Amino acid sequence: MLDTSSPHVRAVLPLLYVAWADGVLVPSEADTIRRQIQAQDWIDASTREEICGHLDPQSPPTPTQYFRWIRALKEGAAQTSVTTRCSLAELGVSIAAGGSDGAALPEPSRRALEDIEAALNIDGEEVLSDLLGERPEPEPPAVEAPFEVDALTALLDGTHADLRERVRTLLQDPVFGYRPDLDTPAYREQVLHWCERLAEQGLGGLGYPEEHGGDGDMG
Incomplete structure (x- = not known):
């Protein structure tokens, strides 16, 4: 600690x-x-x-x-x-x-x-x-959505809301930025790099059985 x-x-x-x-x-x-x-x-x-x-x-x-x-x-x-x-x-x-x-x-x-x-x-x-604790109250949006945004988000995310939010946060990282300049072989290498980055976050083991070191969650 x-x-x-x-x-x-x-x-x-x-x-x-x-x-x-x-x-x-x-x-x-x-x-x-x-x-x-x-x-x-x-x-x-x-x-x-x-x-x-x-x-x-x-x-x-x-x-x-x-x-x-x-x-x-x-x-x-x-x-x-x-x-x-x-x-x-x-x-x-x-x-x-x-x-x-x-x-x-x-x-x-x-x-x-x-x-x-x-x-x-x-x-x-x-x-x-x-x-x-000195942050001013945010101004209300100019146009409010005709539905409860949080409620709809919760409905769409379902039981994996925390995981979905975590993945959305990760994908906003510039590391995962789209690379339109790469040819096919280079893009394959880039995708491999992205997968390795996600594995570093522990996401690769979510669906694996617990007896093999995963979380046993196929959802």
Whole structure:
């Protein structure tokens, strides 16, 4: 379990929070964060490995672990001057320093966190608004659907609603973007790559019998 009192862990905690916010860690995010974390020599090797251990798409944090992350972020933010207009990098550096001026971390750490945030294309202000509870109420849509959207979604998704939502989230990842530029042999290789990515998420074993390591669910 991550030591949320460690300055190095607290520095990257906002990124872990975002990565797992919807319960699905998509391949591009996992690869980006893992690659960047492994390159940070200001984080000791054991902590780097521990952080990367929480970037396995098949091993999401438990609700208890995730709640501990959120609590550490909120408590840390309360001790700093962080606002919803700050970036995730600023939040990480601030809570790592325990409310001081950031002296707990070397200067390269801030740049590294900013690089990771930029690579993930994260809207830090939106995330912090959600996290700190300062998000304004959304404006109602100009035209409302003539039916209950949530009810229809639940009806169409059926008993596999969570799985369908997870797959929809995964397929929004740029990793699965359509490639019209590929010829047939190259496209076959691309499809194989996509299948391997889905297998990394544990989706390949859903229909296999439990005695062979699957989930035994053919639905």
